[in-house]
Amino acid sequence: MNEAANGNYLDVQGLVKYFGSDRAVDGISFGVPKGRFLTLLGPSGCGKTTTLMCIAGLHKPDAGEISVGGALFTSVSQRAYLPPEKRDIGMVFQSYAIWPHMTVTQNVAYPLEIRKLSHSEIGDRVAEALRLVGLSDMAGKLATNLSGGQQQRAALARAIVFRPRLLLFDEPLSNLDLKLREQMRVELKRIQHEVGITSVYVTHDQSEALVMSDDIIVMSKGVIQQTGGPHAIYARPLNRFVSNFIGVANLLDGRIVRVFGPGRGEIEVAQGGDKVRLPCLLADGIGEGSEAVLSVRPENVDALRDPQGLGAGIRGEVIQTIFLGNCQDCRVRWGDFEWKVLAHSRERLRPGDRVYLRLDPEHTLAVRP
Amino acid sequence: MATEILTRPVEDAPTSRWHSIFTQENIATTLASLLVGAAVILPLFAIILSSFQILDSSGFGTEWGLDNYRSLLKDRVIYGAFVNTLLISSGATLLATFLGVSLAWINARTNCPWRGKLEPFNLIPFFLSPFVGAIAWHNLAAPKVGLLNNLAREILGIKGHLLNVDNIYGVIWVTGIFFTPLVYLFVVGSLRRMDPSLEDSARTTGAGLLRTTLTVTLPLVTPGILSGAIIVFVTSAGEFGVPFKLGAPYGWETLTTQIFTKAVGDDANHYLGAAMSMTLGAITAFFIWIQRRIIAPREYTTVTGKGFRPNLIDLGPWKWAALAYNLAYLFIAVLLPLVCLVIVSLHPVWEGRIIFTDLTFWNYKKTLFFWWPERIVSATNGIVNSFILAFIGASIAMILALVVSYMIHRTKGFGSRLLDFLCVIPIGFPGIVIAMGVLVTYIKTPIYATLWIILLGYITRFFPYGQRNISAVMLAVSEELDQSSRMAGASWLTTLKRVTIPLLKPGIFAGWILLFVIFLRELSISIILYSTGTETLSVGVYYLTNFENEPLTSALSVAQSVVLLLCVYFFRRIAGREALTA
Numbered sequence: 001m002n003e004a005a006n007g008n009y010l011d012v013q014g015l016v017k018y019f020g021s022d023r024a025v026d027g028i029s030f031g032v033p034k035g036r037f038l039t040l041l042g043p044s045g046c047g048k049t050t051t052l053m054c055i056a057g058l059h060k061p062d063a064g065e066i067s068v069g070g071a072l073f074t075s076v077s078q079r080a081y082l083p084p085e086k087r088d089i090g091m092v093f094q095s096y097a098i099w100p101h102m103t104v105t106q107n108v109a110y111p112l113e114i115r116k117l118s119h120s121e122i123g124d125r126v127a128e129a130l131r132l133v134g135l136s137d138m139a140g141k142l143a144t145n146l147s148g149g150q151q152q153r154a155a156l157a158r159a160i161v162f163r164p165r166l167l168l169f170d171e172p173l174s175n176l177d178l179k180l181r182e183q184m185r186v187e188l189k190r191i192q193h194e195v196g197i198t199s200v201y202v203t204h205d206q207s208e209a210l211v212m213s214d215d216i217i218v219m220s221k222g223v224i225q226q227t228g229g230p231h232a233i234y235a236r237p238l239n240r241f242v243s244n245f246i247g248v249a250n251l252l253d254g255r256i257v258r259v260f261g262p263g264r265g266e267i268e269v270a271q272g273g274d275k276v277r278l279p280c281l282l283a284d285g286i287g288e289g290s291e292a293v294l295s296v297r298p299e300n301v302d303a304l305r306d307p308q309g310l311g312a313g314i315r316g317e318v319i320q321t322i323f324l325g326n327c328q329d330c331r332v333r334w335g336d337f338e339w340k341v342l343a344h345s346r347e348r349l350r351p352g353d354r355v356y357l358r359l360d361p362e363h364t365l366a367v368r369p
Numbered sequence: 370m371a372t373e374i375l376t377r378p379v380e381d382a383p384t385s386r387w388h389s390i391f392t393q394e395n396i397a398t399t400l401a402s403l404l405v406g407a408a409v410i411l412p413l414f415a416i417i418l419s420s421f422q423i424l425d426s427s428g429f430g431t432e433w434g435l436d437n438y439r440s441l442l443k444d445r446v447i448y449g450a451f452v453n454t455l456l457i458s459s460g461a462t463l464l465a466t467f468l469g470v471s472l473a474w475i476n477a478r479t480n481c482p483w484r485g486k487l488e489p490f491n492l493i494p495f496f497l498s499p500f501v502g503a504i505a506w507h508n509l510a511a512p513k514v515g516l517l518n519n520l521a522r523e524i525l526g527i528k529g530h531l532l533n534v535d536n537i538y539g540v541i542w543v544t545g546i547f548f549t550p551l552v553y554l555f556v557v558g559s560l561r562r563m564d565p566s567l568e569d570s571a572r573t574t575g576a577g578l579l580r581t582t583l584t585v586t587l588p589l590v591t592p593g594i595l596s597g598a599i600i601v602f603v604t605s606a607g608e609f610g611v612p613f614k615l616g617a618p619y620g621w622e623t624l625t626t627q628i629f630t631k632a633v634g635d636d637a638n639h640y641l642g643a644a645m646s647m648t649l650g651a652i653t654a655f656f657i658w659i660q661r662r663i664i665a666p667r668e669y670t671t672v673t674g675k676g677f678r679p680n681l682i683d684l685g686p687w688k689w690a691a692l693a694y695n696l697a698y699l700f701i702a703v704l705l706p707l708v709c710l711v712i713v714s715l716h717p718v719w720e721g722r723i724i725f726t727d728l729t730f731w732n733y734k735k736t737l738f739f740w741w742p743e744r745i746v747s748a749t750n751g752i753v754n755s756f757i758l759a760f761i762g763a764s765i766a767m768i769l770a771l772v773v774s775y776m777i778h779r780t781k782g783f784g785s786r787l788l789d790f791l792c793v794i795p796i797g798f799p800g801i802v803i804a805m806g807v808l809v810t811y812i813k814t815p816i817y818a819t820l821w822i823i824l825l826g827y828i829t830r831f832f833p834y835g836q837r838n839i840s841a842v843m844l845a846v847s848e849e850l851d852q853s854s855r856m857a858g859a860s861w862l863t864t865l866k867r868v869t870i871p872l873l874k875p876g877i878f879a880g881w882i883l884l885f886v887i888f889l890r891e892l893s894i895s896i897i898l899y900s901t902g903t904e905t906l907s908v909g910v911y912y913l914t915n916f917e918n919e920p921l922t923s924a925l926s927v928a929q930s931v932v933l934l935l936c937v938y939f940f941r942r943i944a945g946r947e948a949l950t951a
Contacts, residue, residue, distance in 0.1 A: 056852075056856060057855075058852050058855065058856075071381050071382075072381045072382050073382055074382065075382070080381070080382035080383065081382055081383075082381075082382035082383070083392065083855075083860075084852075084855040084856055085855050085856075085857075085858045085859055085860050086858075087856075088858070089856060090856065091852075091853060091856040093849040093852065093853055094849070095847050095849050097847060097849035097850045097852065097853035099850060099853075099854075099868055099871075099872070100872070101871045101872060101874075110854070110857050110859075110867075111857035111858050114857060114858040114859045114863065115858060155853075158853070158857065159856075162857070162858065168856075
C-alpha cells in the first residue's frame with residue numbers, strides 16, 4: 001500500500017481552502033509519483049503556498065483529501081486530520097526558520113531527538129546530512145552567524161535528516177541574491193536527486209521552475225491552469241495566462257478559420273485594417289470558428305528586410321533595436337500592436353526599416369483565451 | 370543515502386472528531402481564554418451591578434436605583450473629591466509633560482554631557498513607589514516637621530514655613546515628578562527613532578534650527594507626547610498613595626481616597642464605592658480609548674523601526690545648564706526623598722531636625738526582622754507576603770500572558786480578536802477600581818481575606834503589561850520558526866518548550882521583572898483587598914504611617930526602595946545581555 005490508486009505517491013483531490021470569503025484554493029486535484037520533483041508555479045496570491053500548507057498539515061482545508069503513500073493525511077469528508085508533527089514531512093521555509101538559539105548541529109539534530117534516536121546515531125546522521133549540503137565545517141556555529149545561503153543549506157539538512165516521506169519547499173530561494181539563487185537551484189536539485197525524496201516546490205519564479213522540476217503545475221486564482229513537464233509548459237502553453245506568465249510571448253486575439261487535421265489549423269488575426277491568416281498548432285479544446293489567442297515567442301519570429309517579394313503576411317516597421325551579438329532584440333509596429341522579435345537576420349536592422357515577419361509555423365500557437 | 374523513512378510506519382489520520390478538538394493547543398488556549406475572560410469580565414460586571422444597588426437605612430438590604438450616582442453630585446465631599454481628582458490629574462499631567470519632554474529632548478537630541486549615563490537614572494522614579502515619595506516629601510516639606518522648612522528657619526531665619534506639601538499642590542508636585550518618566554519614555558523613543566533626514570530636509574529648505582524644531586521635530590513627536598500625557602493623567606487619577614498621604618488628611622479628598630473610605634472602615638458602603646469606581650473607571654477608560662484608537666496610530670516615527678543616528682544639537686555653553694537641569698530633576702525626584710527617608714528612619718522620633726546623638730537602627734529592627742518577637746506584625750507580614758505575591762503573581766501572569774500572546778498572534782479568527790480586546794480592558798481601569806470589582810465579586814467566597822484574592826487582583830490588573838512585553842518579541846519572531854518545529858515532528862507543547870519559549874525569553878524575562886517590581890510596591894489593590902495577616906509591603910507602610918510614626922514608616926520605605934532599586938539594577942544587567950541573543 002504505497003501509492004494511491006492512480007499510481008501517485010502524493011495525491012491531492014478536490015482541495016478547497018477559504019480565507020474569510022476568499023477562495024484561496026478552489027478545488028484543485030493533482031498527484032506526484034514517487035521520487036518526482038513537482039513545482040507549483042504562479043503569481044503571488046494564486047494559492048500555491050496555501051496548497052503546500054495544507055499538504056504540510058499547517059492549514060486545514062475546507063474540502064478535499066490529501067494522502068501520502070496510500071495513507072490518508074487529511075480528509076474533510078471523513079473528518080480525518082493528521083497533525084503536522086505526525087506526517088513525517090520535511091519542509092524548507094521561505095525565511096529558512098533556522099532557530100537562532102541553537103547551533104547548526106542542534107538545529108539539524110532536533111527532528112532526530114524528537115524521534116528519540118540514540119546519541120551516536122544522531123551524530124552520524126547529522127554529520128551525513130551536513131556533508132550532503134556542504135556545511136560540515138559550520139556544525140558548531142550558532143545559526144545566527146550563518147549567511148543566508150548557509151542558513152538555507154542548514155534548513156535543507158534539517159528537513160532531510162529524518163528521511164521524510166515528502167519534502168516541501170516554500171519559495172526557499174526568494175530571499176537570496178541572484179547569483180546565489182542560481183547556484184542553489186542546481187544544488188537543491190542535485191541533493192533532491194541524491195536522496196530521492198518526492199518533493200513539492202512552490203515558487204513564483206518561472207526560470208526556477210523550468211530548471212528544477214520534473215513536472216510543473218501553473219496556478220492562478222486558486223485553480224490549475226496547466227500541468228506538464230518544463231518543456232511542454234514552455235513550448236505548448238494551453239492558454240493566454242500560461243503563455244504570458246512563462247517566458248515572453250506575442251499575444252494577439254484572433255479566430256480559428258480552418259482546421260487541417262489533428263492539432264493543426266489556421267488562425268486569422270487583424271490589426272489596423274490589415275488581416276492575415278497564419279498556419280498554427282492548436283491547443284486542446286480549440287476547433288474551427290472558436291475564439292483563440294495567437295501566441296508566438298520572440299525567438300520564433302524573424303524579421304526580414306525587403307518585404308516586397310515575400311507574398312502575403314505581416315509587414316511592419318522597426319521602431320527600436322538592441323544589438324545582442326547573436327541576435328537583435330527588435331520592436332516591430334504592426335497596426336497598434338508591437339511585436340517583440342529576436343531577429344536572426346544577418347543584415348543589421350534599424351528603426352524605420354520596413355520588415356516582413358516570418359513566423360515559424362511549428363512554434364506558432366493558437367491557445368485558449 | 371538510504372531513502373527509508375525513520376521510525377514510524379505509514380499511518381492513516383484518525384477520523385474521530387474528538388482527536389481534532391482535544392489537542393494540546395486547543396485545551397491550553399481555551400483554558401487561558403476562559404481564565405482571562407472570567408478574571409476581566411466578572412469584576413467589571415459585578416461592579417456595574419453593585420453601583421445600581423442602594424443600601425437601605427438599616428444597612429443590610431438593598432434595592433435598585435440611581436441614588437449612588439446622585440450622591441456624586443449632591444454629596445459635597447464626593448463632589449469635591451471628583452473635582453479634586455480632575456484638578457490633580459491635570460496639574461500632574463502638565464508638570465510631568467513639561468519635565469518629561471524637556472528631559473527627553475536634552476537626552477536624545479542635544480550634546481548635553483553625560484547623557485548616556487543619566488538615562489537610566491531618569492527612569493528610576495518610575496520604579497519607586499509614589500506613596501513612599503509622598504511620605505518622603507511630607508518629611509521634607511510639611512509646615513512643622515519638614516526638614517527643609519526647619520533648615521530654612523534655622524539658616525535663613527524665616528518665620529513660619531517656606532514650603533507646604535500637605536495640600537493639593539503637594540499632591541500635584543509629587544505625582545508629577547514621579548510620573549515624569551512615563552512621558553519621558555514615550556518621547557525619548559520617538560525622538561531617537563526619528564529619521565534625521567526629515568530634519569535635514571527642513572534645514573536645506575532654509576529653515577533655521579529653532580524653526581525646524583518647532584515645525585518638524587515637535588509635530589512629529591506630538592503623538593508621543595500626547596500618549597505619555599494621557600497615561601500620566603489616567604495613572605494620576607487612579608493614584609491612591611499620594612493623595613492619601615498629602616491630600617486627604619488635610620481636607621483634599623480624591624475619588625480614590627473616597628473609594629477607600631467606602632470600601633473599608635466604619636461607614637463602609639460597597640455600593641456607593643462601586644458607583645464612584647464606575648465614575649473613575651469611565652473617565653480613565655475613555656482617555657485610554659482615545660490614546661489607543663486615535664493617538665497611538667498617529668505615532669509616525671515608530672513605524673520605521675530603523676536605527677537612526679539622530680542629529681545632535683550643539684547647545685554651546687548652555688549644555689552645562691541642560692546638565693544642571695537634569696541633575697536638579699534627579700536630585701528632587703530621587704536623591705532628596707531617599708536621603709530624607711534614611712535620615713528620618715534613623716531617629717527614634719522625628720521632629721523635623723537631625724539629632725546626631727539619637728541615631729539608631731531600632732526602627733529597622735522593628736519593621737524588617739520578621740522573626741523577632743518585638744516586631745510590628747503588620748509591617749513584617751507585608752515583607753513576607755509581598756515577596757510571595759510578587760514571585761507567584763509574576764510567574765502565573767507571565768504564563769497566562771504567554772498563552773494569550775500566542776493566541777493573539779499565532780491564531781486567527783474571532784477568539785484572537787476578542788482576547789486582544791480583553792487584554793486592553795484592565796489597562797483602562799485604575800487598580801483601585803479593579804480591586805473594588807474583585808472585592809464585590811468574591812466577598813462571599815472562601816478566597817476573601819486570603820492572599821489569593823490579592824493575587825487575583827494583581828494578575829487581573831497587570832498581566833496585560835506582561836502580555837505587551839511578550840507580544841513585542843513575538844511580533845519580531847517569525848511564525849515559521851514554530852511551524853518548522855511542528856514539521857520536524859514536535860508536538861505543540863514540545864514546540865512551545867523548545868522553540869517558542871526560548872526565543873521569547875528576553876520578553877518573558879523583562880515582563881516578569883516588571884511585574885515583580887510592580888507587585889512589590891503595589892498599594893491601591895492591596896489596600897482594598899487585604900485583611901489582618903495578608904498585609905503587603907505597601908500596606909505595611911500605610912499601617913505604619915497611619916498608626917505608628919514617621920521614623921518606622923521611613924525605615925520600611927527605605928527597605929522597599931532598596932529592594933526595588935536592586936531589582937531594576939539586575940533587570941538592566943541581565944535583560945541587556947539577554948536582549949543580545951534575540
